[in-house]
Amino acid sequence: MLRVTDQYFWNFVFSAFFLLLVIMGAIILETESRIPLTELSIIDYVLITLASWRLTRLFVYDTITRFVREQFLDIKKVGRGYQLEKPKVGPRRTLADLFSCPWCFAMFASATVTFFYLMTAYAIFPVVLLAIAAVATFLQLLANLIGHRAEQLKQETES
Numbered sequence: 001m002l003r004v005t006d007q008y009f010w011n012f013v014f015s016a017f018f019l020l021l022v023i024m025g026a027i028i029l030e031t032e033s034r035i036p037l038t039e040l041s042i043i044d045y046v047l048i049t050l051a052s053w054r055l056t057r058l059f060v061y062d063t064i065t066r067f068v069r070e071q072f073l074d075i076k077k078v079g080r081g082y083q084l085e086k087p088k089v090g091p092r093r094t095l096a097d098l099f100s101c102p103w104c105f106a107m108f109a110s111a112t113v114t115f116f117y118l119m120t121a122y123a124i125f126p127v128v129l130l131a132i133a134a135v136a137t138f139l140q141l142l143a144n145l146i147g148h149r150a151e152q153l154k155q156e157t158e159s
Contacts, residue, residue, distance in 0.1 A: 010094040025115045033118040051127040052110035054134035072096040
């Protein structure tokens with residue numbers, strides 16, 4: 001029988017790996033960054049935030065990256081078909097959890113976006129592209145919400 005703590009080892013390993021990457025990134029940025037962290041403007045922070053949000057949505061929710069998420073799932077035969085499910089334990093379970101948790105994945109996404117934004121001017125285009133896509137995504141979600149609410153009000157007035 002699996003215990004709750006059986007997965008803690010792998011969660012610790014991946015957390016330690018993330019912390020090591022952040023420390024290494026900070027050391028590299030100390031001498032190699034094109035923009036010092038202290039000189040970022042509000043526009044820079046907005047771009048990094050929006051790009052991180054869109055990158056998180058891209059890998060956690062979007063259909064186009066489902067193939068990435070599915071690499072960490074097991075195939076289980078159910079009746080005549082198959083079903084994907086998270087492994088019970090192990091490193092693939094931790095990665096499956098990471099790719100299904102927007103709060104968890106956002107840590108990796110924001111660290112990656114921030115590092116490359118500060119490191120190279122070549123990151124400007126993908127960051128701006130992701131930021132614009134984030135605004136477009138937000139507007140689409142807002143339009144869907146307004147449309148859904150309008151439909152609810154219409155149904156309420158008809159009944």
